[in-house]
Amino acid sequence: METRILTMTSQxxxxxxxxxxxxxxxxxxIVRPSPKLTPKGCSFGLQMDxxxxxxxxxxxxxxxxxxxxxxxx
Numbered sequence: 001m002e003t004r005i006l007t008m009t010s011q012x013x014x015x016x017x018x019x020x021x022x023x024x025x026x027x028x029x030i031v032r033p034s035p036k037l038t039p040k041g042c043s044f045g046l047q048m049d050x051x052x053x054x055x056x057x058x059x060x061x062x063x064x065x066x067x068x069x070x071x072x073x
Contacts, residue, residue, distance in 0.1 A: 004072060014046055
């Protein structure tokens with residue numbers, strides 16, 4: 001299973017995004033990506049299956065939850 005990390009600027013935003021996604025049937029796990037992987041300095045992220053990433057992004061955008069980069073894992 002390929003996974004991706006969707007970076008977030010804070011733990012609060014990551015928790016809000018996780019709750020929203022899980023409410024809609026998408027499993028996501030809060031992680032702390034390596035600083036080497038996040039040049040913009042995002043310290044939290046949501047790790048999820050790559051196959052559902054586009055659906056997750058739509059939910060986040062519809063609910064105005066900001067996110068940063070998408071990291072290949």
